Amino acid sequence: MGKKLVVYLLVFIMIPLGIVAFIIQLxxxxxxxxxxxxxxxxxxxxxxxxxxxxxxxxxYLSLTILSDDYLQELIHFHTEKNYLDAERNKAKLFVSFDSLLHSKPYINSIAVSRGREIIFQYGDSVQVEDTRFHGTAEQLGGKVFWTPPYLLNQRYKQTSPKPVISLVRAINDLNAPRQIAVERVSVDESYLSNMYAGIHSWNGGGISIVDRTGKVVSSPNKDLLDADLSDQEYVRYLLQFEEGYFDARINGADSAVFHYRIEDTGWHVVEIVPKRELLSQLEVVKLFILIGMSLCALFGILFFIVQSKSVVKPLKRLTKEMAKVKSGNLNVHLEIRSKDEIGRVSYIFIDMVGQIQNLIEKVYKGQIREKEAELKALQAQINPHFLYNTLDSIRWMAVKRKAYDIGEQIEALSDLFRHTLNQGRETTTIGREIDHLKNYLLIQQNRFADKLSWDIEVDPTLMEEPVPTLLLQPLVENAIIHGIEPKIGSGTLRVSVFERLAGEIVLRVQDDGVGIGAGLIDEILKVEPEGHKGFALRNIADRLRLRYGSSSKLEVRSEPGQGACVELTIPRHRETGESE
Structure with a gap:
């Protein structure tokens, strides 16, 4: 039952729970x-x-610059070599730019140039202009062009060059359709990268900005600036979409890629996060599921313990007691601790065993009464007076012929019959039982001569104690026939009657004959023995049980070759309900 409960718990609770937990976790x-x-x-x-x-x-700043009248005049003055008026216009432009760029710290510098010759510059100044992007700007005819990051070299200040990203566009003459200069507005790349670097808190990966060709425009990692990533599959993939995220394998590691597009420039802001970092966030979910599974398993174990204690163990105890009843032992000891279905079944079982015991007792007593009725019927068929008178006549005939030993035997036999019939009564006294026993031994003495000797000891205070008729004589007869007669040589028989405890009388018959084996003792004392072995002992035990109940006891102790001892224990002063 316990193993089945474990199997049911696993099959119907734990395994389905594990499958559900796995699906939920997934x-x-x-x-x-x-x-x-x-x-x-x-x-x-x-x-x-x-x-x-x-x-x-x-x-907006570049538009403001190229449409400024002072700047347009400055370019014309510079073209016409009118340097004095050009310097006046520069001074005016410096004043205007100071107020305009005061709130724009990300602007590194502004420059207006024609070829490598610088017409006007503000911020970080250089000696000659870098013209690598002028051709593209001139081709665009005044449209904005954002350069890749590059170092602002040949500056007047002797400091390390800074990486910048520049907006480059051609400046057209406002009065004629012709290009008159190239404008550069440089943005400090470090300022730009600092704007987004702080939001990345993952170990590994990072954020960068790539242009529409796959080159890195900005990154906190300066080694990546202007690097061409167009050969990377994940870069080619993200350039096809406005925004989104996807998984990719980057530099041998599984990663998640997040990106969105800056429409005005075509740049993509890209963040790479190692997948292991993202999955670590799922550990909290797994932890809660594990805790839930553990709690369910704990309650499952508690359920098994409670069920084992309240169902399995009581059923095992009940099964054990049923096995005892099946083997014929009706002495049931079953402790009932609950009033549930198991308890009710146990109550019914105990009640059923009690009814079986009562039924057996009734049938058993009925059989004993039937035997006693047969004995009484036999006694009634014999005319006691005729028997006594006949035996008495035979005795006197033996006395007249001086056969005194025959007369003594006949007198003993007459007393033996008189005690056996006992005027139809079922009880006598210990004194009369002893007298009857002496008569029986006298007759047996004539048969066995010197082979048999005996000794009788009786507590004088017990002589008038009432006992059932014919208790000692069948025991002595068994001792002589089965113990002393098969023995080589003489044998001794000892009979003793005494009070062992207050209210407990012991009648003991002991011999030094051949003894009884342990197996034969068990066969004799069986409730339903096979054959006729020990019939006298079982008959006495049945009579004592009917009269005294559990207060009586019959014990047989013996070893082969060491003799045998039979003890009857009965209560003293028990009312029999019959006169003596």
Whole structure:
């Protein structure tokens, strides 16, 4: 039952629970993973406003510059070599730029040039202009062109060159359709990268900005600036979309890629997060599922313990007692601790065993009464007076012929019959039982001569104690026939009657004959023996049990070759309900 309960607990609770937990964990992991990626994309897109603001401000600034009348005049003065008027216009432009650029710390420098010759510059100044992007700007005819990051070299200040990203565009003459100069607005790349670097808190990966060709425009890792990533599959993939996220394998590691596009420039802001970092967020979900599984397993174990204690163990005890009853032992000891179905079944079982015991007792007593009725019927068929008178006549005939030993035997036999019939009564006294025993031994003495000797000891205070008729004589007869007669040589018989404890009388018959084997003793004392072995002992035991109940006892002790001892124990002063 206990093993079945464990199997049922596993099959119907723990295994389904494990499968459900696995499915929940799988689904929850997917949901949490997607939700986490959605949140990360939204966090990344929070940088959009700052970056687009820099792009728009730089574009607005370039428009302001190229449409400024002082700048247009300055270019004409410089072209006509009118340097005095050009210097006046420069002074006016410096005043105007001071107020305009005061709130734009990301602007590194501004320059207006024709070829390598610088017409006007503000901020970090250089000696000659870098013209590598002028051709592209002139081809665009005044449209904005954003350069890759590069170092601002040949500056007047002897400091390390800074990486910048420049807005370059051609300046057209406002009065004639012709290009008159090239404008450069340089943005400090470090300022730009600092705007988004702080939002990345993952170990590994990082955020960078790539242009539409796959080159790195900005990155906190300066070694990546202007690096061409167009050969990377994940870069080629993300350039096809406005925004989103996807998984990719980058530099041998599984990663999640998040990106969005800056429309005015075609740049893509890209964040790479190692997948292991994202999955670590799922450990909390797994932990809660594990805790839930552990609690369910704990309650399952508690359920098994409670069921084992309240169902399995009581059923085992009940099964054990049923096995005893099946083997014929009706002495049931079953402790009932509950009033549930198991308890009710146990109550019914105990009640059933009690009824079986009562039924057996009734049938058993009925059989004993039937035997006693047969004995009484036999006694009634014999005319006691005729028997006594006949034996008495034979005795006197033996006396007249001086056969005194025959007369003595006949007198003993007459007394023996008189005690056996006992006027139809079932009880006598210990004194009369002893007298009857002496008569029986006298007759047996004539048969066995010197082979048999005996000794009788009786407590004088017990002589008038009432006992059932014919208790000692069958025991002595068994001792002579089965113990002393088969023995080689003479044998001694000892009979003793005494009070062992207050209210307990012991009648003991002991011999030094051949003894009884342990197996034969068990056969004699069986409730339903096979054959006729020990019939006298069982008959006496049955009579004592009917009269005294559990207060009586019959014990047989013997070893082969060591003699035998039979003890009857009965209560003293028990009312029999019959007169003596």
């Amino acid at each position: 689904k929850a992991s997917n949901v949490v993973y997607d939700k986490t990626r959605d949140n990360l994309l939204q966090v990344l897109k929070q940088t959009r406003f700052g970056i687009e603001n820099i792009v728009r401000e730089a574009d």
